[in-house]
Amino acid sequence: MHVGTGGHNAGHPNLLNDTAARTLNAGDLEAVFLPGYGMLGASLRHRGVELLGRVQDLTTAAAEGSTAGIPLLHPWANRLAGPRYHAAGRELALDPASPFLHFDAHGLPIHGVPWSRLAWELTESSPNGLTARLAWTQGELLAVFPFPHRLEMAVTLSPVGLTLKTQLSAGLDGPVPVSFGFHPYFVLPGLPRAEWRLKLPPMRRLGLDPRGIPTGSEEPFGGFDAELGELDFDNGFAVLEDRPAFSLAGAGRRITVELLAGYRYAQVYGPKDQDYVALEPMTAPTSALTSGHGLTLVPPGGQFEASFKIRVEALP
DSSP states (O other): OOBSSSGGGTTOOOGGGOTTOEEEEETTEEEEEETTTTTEEEEEEETTEEOBSSOTTHHHHHHHTOOOSBOEEBSOSSBOSSSEEEETTEEEEOOTTOTTOOBOTTSOBBSBSOGGGBOOEEEEEETTEEEEEEEEOSHHHHTTSOOOEEEEEEEEEETTEEEEEEEEEEOSSSOEEEOOEEOOEEOOTTSOGGGOEEEEOOEEEEEEOTTSOEEEEEEEEOOEEEEOTTOOEEEEEEEOSSSOEEEEEETTEEEEEEEEESOOEEEEEEOTTSSOEEEEEESSOTTHHHHOTTOEEEOTTOEEEEEEEEEEEEOO
């Protein structure tokens, strides 16, 4: 595994032209993943139309450490309440100067290690699927998350959608906290954002402070099914159903994110001044490494699996 800014990551060339990029095809769908850059989902096209947001300039996103397309957020999704956390019997103070961290407008560590810093090893590849692995054993990575483990991601494209399965295998020297997630950005080209129709299932809405950190309170959320209009979304939820589904429809398509296993939390992010909506599967709530709330611990030698599917369908 290569970690850092050297090797083929140097300079961040046109990432879609990277020799390690893998294009998958199935029916009307085409997807591109970048094993050399965090296993980023860099493109998802339906009948030639791009459905992922923030992918127009992946080179800049990689250099700045910002999210784009379908990024894995590991070892934590969303942000932490501060630069220190205590989990699984270990306490860590993050180095604010570390190039393996990214920070939000409040100065909080966000989205774990930037995707562009992580080169995965491709282990299997076919016209409609690929599998890759990442060994979390290097010093730079352990300085951010001191829990040796291995990740494996399997991506499968079918004519109806894209399935992403992630497996975490803990090392033998201690339990590993699980708080990863994904941050897929979706767009519906050809239709104003205000006319996109968002559908969310009934859930428990998490109370958040002004920085987006859960306060510990929850309230019932009866679901949502309407056009976005001028609404802003940046909400965290605890899901209630076994396989909850979140969808975005318009311009002759419906995109549905279905949480298949392992994801008991979700974030919906749709700022009214941006033409994208992120429907984010999360294994734990925001800042679970600092609060312990909803945090799963994988025992030494154990495994944790999580999967979700992005369905794409044409509408009459």
